[in-house]
Amino acid sequence: MRSQRLEEISRIFAVEPFVSLRELSERFPDLSEMTLRRDIEALEEAGEVIRVRGGARSVRFISRTGVDSITKREAENVDGKRRIAERAASFLEPGRSIFLDSGSTMRQLPSFIPEEKFSFTTTDPKLAVDLLRSGTAVVNMVGGRVERDNQTVTGLQATRFLTDVNVDIACLTPAGASLENGFTVGSYNECEVKRIVAAKARRTIVLVECSKLGKSLPYTFCGIGDADVLITDAELPDEYRRRAEESGVAVVVAV
Amino acid sequence: MRSQRLEEISRIFAVEPFVSLRELSERFPDLSEMTLRRDIEALEEAGEVIRVRGGARSVRFISRTGVDSITKREAENVDGKRRIAERAASFLEPGRSIFLDSGSTMRQLPSFIPEEKFSFTTTDPKLAVDLLRSGTAVVNMVGGRVERDNQTVTGLQATRFLTDVNVDIACLTPAGASLENGFTVGSYNECEVKRIVAAKARRTIVLVECSKLGKSLPYTFCGIGDADVLITDAELPDEYRRRAEESGVAVVVAV
């Protein structure tokens, strides 16, 4: 029976991101290639797979993350970013007002967010859209001018907007982290936003990729000691760790 | 320059679910097919598209949960939406404050926007990101709560935000357009936003897909006669045209 076979093939695509026609022929040795072709075509019409040269790809394995020209930066150290994001997700508390910074690290977060009644506020338009995929969260977008290079909302309107918002938990991502200058970014406007958020937050979580360590950019939004939690993707140098612990910062190394 | 061209192709895939190699050849007449092939290959490696026989599919439009209502809506009548958007682009004036509504029709606009010093304000986070690709435009994002189903910013914060913004030209997209109720939408909050914008704008351009004609939803944001320009993708029924012309509305049929 055909429908039965379609189910079986469908089950293969539930596990494999790509199946070639040849593999399929091996699994069904007494069927002609043409029949398997037609089966794949039927699955494509059902929206389960996409036919590509040589076989078909399962839509389940096609991720929409990173659909952009800034993918270059985004593609760097994805693994570290994901590990950091995963840890950060465990600090989120339902019912609280949670601020999420913009940036490629934060954009890894949505896939780790459980289905709870979170209330998010963010300056990142892309992140806002991704957060909506969680069916239960409320998503607030900060208004203001969108900066071209880092795709974040800043400016007078943004700061004004944020003064009217309560923030319980803030997740912030600096562009640099150094002992001398603390957590820094390269844009004044962006700094202003982060500074306001950090000042308002009951709890500030700073997410730092190890590549940012030792770097220092023009504007500081808070000192290392001002964070409540510091999440990194690699063991901190001793100096940093000592400084953090002196100030009561909880250090989380996401490995 | 290659990277520039890749950006341009990427922009096409941002709004088009499938692009054939032939179409691409038409858009880039002095490039060999092989080069475009390699470009598509690069985009595939970047995770933006999936190469299929005859061209490539944009991953943005591939929904992993079977039928994603948003992506499905987005893929409907892309041609009509594009034609409407193209016409709308010709009404934009550099240096003016331009409001762009949310929705799938508006999301077709960025690829038609020339490199001028526009100043855009929008309630659509996705659109905001796409608008940034134009290197010269200033993009403002309206703040507020992001609605899940239509991915638009609404609510008290949004309306408050908009009262502080001047709008010269407003591009609005109704969900329904009828002689009795004018231009309508299904959400009260969304209506509120559109109403404010329409009232502020020196010039209101309403973009109506022909499928919306005769439909009426609960909330009216303005009457047919209140528009300054009405753009559709098919000839208007006589009644509508008469009504529009009586009120001095310029009707543009994008064919």
Place this chain on the structure above:
DNA sequence: AAAATTTTTGTAAATTTCTCACACTTTTTA
């Protein structure tokens, strides 16, 4: 139960698309 119809399958030619290899050009780097 036989006939008629529809659905499914197989075969092979025809077409299209894709890949590969190599030469040439432009851009970047040293």
Place this chain on the structure above:
DNA sequence: TAAAAAGTGTGAGAAATTTACAAAAATTTT
């Protein structure tokens, strides 16, 4: 400025895919 690298064009050859038609199986109808 030379050398290296990256990007581009060409065309032949190798797929893979489509098409068309016929046969077989499953179905419905009579």
